[in-house]
Amino acid sequence: MEENNYALQMQDITVEFPGVLANDHVSIDCKKGEVLGLLGENGAGKTTLMNVLYGLYPATTGRILLDGQEVKINAPTEAIAHGIGMVHQHFKLVDTLSVIENVILGISDKKQKLDLEPAKKRLLELCKEYELYVDPDEIVWKLPVGKQQWVEILKALYRDCKVLVLDEPTAVLTPAESDQLCNAIRHITAKGRSVIIISHKLRELIEITNRVTVLRDGKFIGTIDTKDATELKLAAMMVGRPVSIERKAHPPFENPEPILVMKDVCAVDDRGVPALKNFNLVVHAGEIVGIAGVDGNGQRELAECISGMRKMTSGSITIKGKPVTGVIADPSFLGFIPEDRQKTGLVMDFSIADNMIVKDYYNEPFAHKHVLRYKEIKRHARDMIKKYHVKTPNEDVHVRNLSGGNQQKVVIARELDPEPVLDIAAHPTRGLDLGAVSNVHDILLKERNRGAAVLFISAELQEVMALSDRIVVLYSGESMGDLNGETADQQVIGQMMLGQSPEVQA
Numbered sequence: 001m002e003e004n005n006y007a008l009q010m011q012d013i014t015v016e017f018p019g020v021l022a023n024d025h026v027s028i029d030c031k032k033g034e035v036l037g038l039l040g041e042n043g044a045g046k047t048t049l050m051n052v053l054y055g056l057y058p059a060t061t062g063r064i065l066l067d068g069q070e071v072k073i074n075a076p077t078e079a080i081a082h083g084i085g086m087v088h089q090h091f092k093l094v095d096t097l098s099v100i101e102n103v104i105l106g107i108s109d110k111k112q113k114l115d116l117e118p119a120k121k122r123l124l125e126l127c128k129e130y131e132l133y134v135d136p137d138e139i140v141w142k143l144p145v146g147k148q149q150w151v152e153i154l155k156a157l158y159r160d161c162k163v164l165v166l167d168e169p170t171a172v173l174t175p176a177e178s179d180q181l182c183n184a185i186r187h188i189t190a191k192g193r194s195v196i197i198i199s200h201k202l203r204e205l206i207e208i209t210n211r212v213t214v215l216r217d218g219k220f221i222g223t224i225d226t227k228d229a230t231e232l233k234l235a236a237m238m239v240g241r242p243v244s245i246e247r248k249a250h251p252p253f254e255n256p257e258p259i260l261v262m263k264d265v266c267a268v269d270d271r272g273v274p275a276l277k278n279f280n281l282v283v284h285a286g287e288i289v290g291i292a293g294v295d296g297n298g299q300r301e302l303a304e305c306i307s308g309m310r311k312m313t314s315g316s317i318t319i320k321g322k323p324v325t326g327v328i329a330d331p332s333f334l335g336f337i338p339e340d341r342q343k344t345g346l347v348m349d350f351s352i353a354d355n356m357i358v359k360d361y362y363n364e365p366f367a368h369k370h371v372l373r374y375k376e377i378k379r380h381a382r383d384m385i386k387k388y389h390v391k392t393p394n395e396d397v398h399v400r401n402l403s404g405g406n407q408q409k410v411v412i413a414r415e416l417d418p419e420p421v422l423d424i425a426a427h428p429t430r431g432l433d434l435g436a437v438s439n440v441h442d443i444l445l446k447e448r449n450r451g452a453a454v455l456f457i458s459a460e461l462q463e464v465m466a467l468s469d470r471i472v473v474l475y476s477g478e479s480m481g482d483l484n485g486e487t488a489d490q491q492v493i494g495q496m497m498l499g500q501s502p503e504v505q506a
């Protein structure tokens with residue numbers, strides 16, 4: 001008999017949630033020593049498929065083979081015993097325990113007095129072998145998220161996993177940490193172990209994988225050898241149509257009235273360090289002003305000052321002539337897509353319907369004489385779900401159960417549908433896949449074309465260039481200059497982002 005060179009085969013897997021077919025007869029396989037990319041838009045069913053492998057969800061059809069042998073996996077303990085390791089999108093570490101305690105959690109013999117020394121020794125060997133360094137005695141909550149991920153990976157390697165699944169590992173990593181991860185993955189596969197990496201970063205998958213399997217809407221779309229893959233090819237498979245972040249037409253806008261006017265605005269960050277330094281900005285009706293810059297150069301404070309969530313230390317801000325003095329809660333005035341949709345944009349354990357009205361639940365038609373009118377609230381939510389193509393079985397679903405792209409659609413519907421005079425979008429596409437990104441871009445462009453003033457903050461230069469009428473580069477709380485979005489040069493912006501004035505290149 002021929003030796004089976006597949007570490008893992010999942011065949012014909014189906015998983016159904018109420019109203020959603022999350023996996024629809026999906027098959028994937030992963031060879032020994034291979035890095036397999038699992039690619040798909042938010043909600044495509046990637047995490048669900050891997051959760052089946054890890055024994056978290058039962059599949060209603062299909063089977064799993066490891067090394068060619070069929071296995072039944074009904075719980076994570078069984079998955080681990082079969083050599084499956086999993087690093088979830090949201091880590092499962094115990095924050096208050098040390099690294100080494102987390103690593104041996106669940107495998108130490110409870111009857112014996114715990115001797116951590118041999119375990120530490122083994123962990124340090126693994127750190128060295130895979131070049132993922134962590135201090136075994138450090139308490140987990142004190143570690144930056146990147147290091148916490150190393151702990152999760154080391155924990156799986158400590159259990160001698162044969163197949164390691166990483167669910168969107170680089171979403172929380174800095175570029176340097178992502179490089180370290182790639183390096184570790186090479187060590188892992190060099191030892192004959194297999195890695196399945198979930199991501200929607202195309203460039204990264206092309207760099208690190210041997211093959212890529214694409215899912216869409218719960219269905220298997222195809223598997224291609226990475227050597228034959230291009231970003232465009234993968235994106236088209238993922239979205240089902242050709243996509244790109246190209247600049248679309250910005251029709252000229254008549255009569256551009258200044259809407260947002262900031263004069264000499266100074267503000268400090270949470271630690272009291274100056275974050276905005278005499279910042280001046282005007283955003284007109286019918287234009288998108290993009291704020292380019294490396295994260296942490298005052299972008300957050302800028303958005304917070306305009307929305308009234310942070311007090312300026314000096315200067316003035318007016319919106320349509322009215323000074324901003326406190327939090328703006330008038331939905332016809334300001335639409336605000338905050339940087340962290342899960343913390344400030346949404347109440348995760350509220351339904352879609354309730355999230356749609358958190359800003360004006362006390363107003364007609366949602367309330368009458370202080371009594372909420374649920375029929376109206378639900379009807380409104382259904383309208384919004386339809387209009388903004390939120391993928392959900394109904395309006396009562398908690399937003400926690402929506403994919404990132406669909407959560408963002410709920411925020412956008414609530415904030416922008418009232419047609420405010422000013423839109424602030426802070427990193428509105430962060431963490432979204434290409435299809436969802438292009439959807440958000442289309443909506444912002446539509447906002448501009450109806451006459452909204454749009455302030456668009458993003459650390460992704462490509463999308464700032466694709467979307468903006470003007471680009472302001474923010475560096476260390478100061479404007480480095482104001483460029484025409486149509487003609488701006490990527491290299492020039494790049495240098496301005498590092499604090500060099502544009503005339504240097506002239």
Ligand SMILES: Nc1ncnc2c1ncn2[C@@H]1O[C@H](COP(=O)(O)OP(=O)(O)O)[C@@H](O)[C@H]1O
Nearest residue numbers: 017020022042043044045046047048401402403
């Ligand atoms: N526990 C759950 N309950 C209900 N629906 C779920 C649950 N987990 C996932 N879903 C739904 O299943 C679909 C696939 O989700 P998921 O596997 O998380 O996608 P991906 O990881 O590709 O973004 C989505 O429509 C999602 O809303």
Ligand SMILES: [Mg+2]
Nearest residue numbers: 046047048089
């Ligand atoms: Mg997922």
